[in-house]
Amino acid sequence: MREPAGALEIRDAGSHNLRDVDVDVPLGVLTVVTGVSGSGKSSRIEGSLRGRDGVVMIDQAPIRGSRRSNPATYTGMLEPIRKAFSKANGVKPALFSANSEGACPVCNGAGIIYSDMALMGGVSAPCDECEGKGFQAEVLEFTLGGLNIREVLDLPVDAAIEHFGAGESRIPAVVKILKILAEVGLGYVSLGQPLTTLSWGERQRLKLAVHLSAKAADAAQVIILDEPTTGLHLADVENLPQLLDGLVDSGRTVIVIEHHQAVMAHADHIIDLGPGAGLHGGSIVFEGSPNELVAGAKATRSLTAEHLAQYVNS
Known part of the structure; x- marks a missing residue:
């Protein structure tokens, strides 16, 4: 488990269904932001961090180009x-x-x-x-x-x-x-x-590659990935943690908005939003390591904890 080297502060996040959320995202580690669909995961990260210096957001927006683009x-x-x-x-x-x-x-x-x-x-x-x-x-x-x-x-x-x-x-x-x-x-x-012909996940990784190969890549110290497992083959999902580790080991902070248990289990830090979707979400349900989330699965209101516990114990 990697130790953080500081924190990226988010204060009074209130976009969409977020309820004036305050949270510190650890720097220099892999943080996975979890929660049921509609719980406020993307809203909190995109609304609070997009546009900050040194932050690159790799979302699922379509890649522009013609049928001849490759x-x-x-x-x-x-x-x-x-x-x-x-x-x-x-x-x-x-x-x-x-x-x-x-x-x-x-x-x-x-x-x-x-x-x-x-x-x-x-x-x-x-x-x-x-x-x-x-x-x-x-x-x-x-x-x-x-x-x-x-x-x-x-x-x-x-x-x-x-x-x-x-x-x-x-x-x-x-x-x-x-x-x-x-x-x-x-x-x-x-x-x-x-x-x-590329899947969502493949297009997202292609955009990430372009950012990493750019001359200004060194300035991108915080990389945010929005559900990178979408559309990926199971074998590619299994290889994703290695990719994320490589980005962190290069000195970057990686934040992944994700629902896949394999990515959650590999995180250094988890921030779980919920407890439900829409008006029933928007709050911080849990902050800590995957092991701590699983250990407190019965005591927390987190659906993520239940599913992660099943995955880890299966």
Whole structure:
């Protein structure tokens, strides 16, 4: 159990259903904010901490972008990749963008043709012209390190780290971003996977990776994650505590708004709101370690304590 290095004060929090809540969030540790849906978890954190210096809020707001947006474009790593392809082949960088000159003229770089069937809804099918690749055939003749741009975009993050780590295709700036993507648990996601196919949890971790790779990342000393397990596969949920530990061990304070018992059990500190939802919530029910919450499960009004006790004792 890690020891806190100070506290982040929240005073007179009264947004939504919160009842003038005063609470100290410990610094330098992993704090999980719990409670039933509607108990005031997100309201208290977002309303009280969002916008403070050094605080980054990674919420579940949609990632903006077109159907051609993917991790490579969203993180900015496609730009150095395009330039490397350009230099290696003596052609324009614009050829290696599905949003520019190299795009298939039929599907406009999407690789998919979308058809509006009116009352039957929309349908999609791979583009016959580019066979779903999104690029003109002549563009795919150019390679970097033995792979064309489509093959590069089809690489999972873990494989891309090796590809861009040495030889003709070595691009240190790209490797730096890729390693951060791997650290946040996205090593299996391909560079060109459409953002629309990512789960909520995957999009949230992608946004976290962008924050961590930014030049101002060192200024983000408090990271808030809003229910990062949403949409994650069970195996990814099991890997999440390791990611959170890595963020804390790097000197950051991590606050997670979460309902999953595996994340609760891994916390250094728990702040539980309730006891119910809506008008029946908005109060601090418990503050302390997971073990203390479980030990007092019978005495507290906390539903979280009951569920966590069942999880720990199962």
